[in-house]
Amino acid sequence: MSEAPVVVIGAGEAGLATVQAANRHGVRPLVLEAAGTAGGSWPHYYDSLTLFSPSPYASLPGRAMPGDGATYPHRDEVTAYLRDYADRLDADFRFGHKVTRVERDGDGFAVTTADGTRRSARALVAASGTFTRPHRPPLPGLDGFTGTVLHSSEYRVPEPFRGQRVVVVGAGNSGVEIAAELARVARVSLASRAPIGWVGQRPLGRDVHWWGAVTGVDSAPVGRLWERVRTPVIDDGRFRAAFATGNPDRRPLFTRLRGDRVEWADGTTERVDTVLLATGYRPALDFLDGIGALDAEGRPLHSGGVSTTVPALGYVGLEFQRSYSSASLRGVGRDAHRVVRGVLAGHTP
Secondary structure, eight states, X not given: OOEESOEEEXXXXXXXHHHHXXXXXXXXXXXXXXXXXXXXXXXXXXXXXXOSSOXXXXXXXXXXXXXXXXXXXXXXXXXXXXXXXXXXXOXXXXXXXXXXXXXXETXXXXXXXXXXXXXXXXXXXXXXXXTTSBOOOOOTTGGGOOSEEEEGGGOOOSGGGTTXXXXXXXXXXXXHHHHHHHTTXXXXXXXXXXXXXXXXXXXXXXXXXXXXXXXXXXXXXXXXXXXXXXXXXXXXXXXXXXXXXXXXXXXXOOSEEETTEEEOTTSOEEEOSEXXXXXXXXXXXXXXXTTTOBOTTSOBOEETTEESSSTTEEXXXXXXXXXXXXXXXXTHHHHHHHHHHHHHHTOOX
């Protein structure tokens, strides 16, 4: 069994940024990707998804996203960009190879895929993303709800919900956008623990990402501080205007679901057809169970993406890995360079 200098798990934006960083260090990695092509979760998002960051702030290192400062790429444009980016990298891509288990093998790793194949690696970077592990919070009565429950990862277009009463849970960008889109065909409420944190997309005529770059806020190594900050919803005015019409409306999180009814905080109840959970994701790292890399809740033990418990193991694409932008197209490249340097050195920080 030949040994790869580094195995990268995942060929989405985080994995591709990791390959690019490895190439800069003179290393040709082996990339194991469960899907049949590069692009990660992007082909599977809802049809209308458009980035809230313009092209210059949605690029991986070494190749700009097509478009100018006023262009906000669509889902399909991002997918095409990532596949083209992959074609330009020097790596051994193995598509359709889902990693099921990682074990320690001397100073390196043994990586097993779903077909039973084992591969050896001196270093490993988990860039597997979160899309395959949607977060379903333990909301009161959710398990017994007799209507339809789905996660935003399962949502594509509004038409199947025409005429329904829908409650969207979660006031992040996806929740707000999906609620506004569904309101064209359904009666929609967005339920959340905190109000929507509106942020104008172009304050003083400049995109908010320009301000983040100029001030250094976007890339500052703020650690886990950002996890306690309410997620901003970046809006050019369209979504706030949609909520101003009353459909969708925003309400405090319901107290309970009972049968096919929702019990609101003000004591009123009503029948609901669908509860859509726009409640985010968690890192999909089950393949690392058993080597001491994860805490009791399955979260990676790391500092800036370099494992603090397993030498030569790293992560790219984690939310708040090192900065506010760590899990984004514009942020994974910065983190990947640091992580690759760390895992190739084969030490924990």
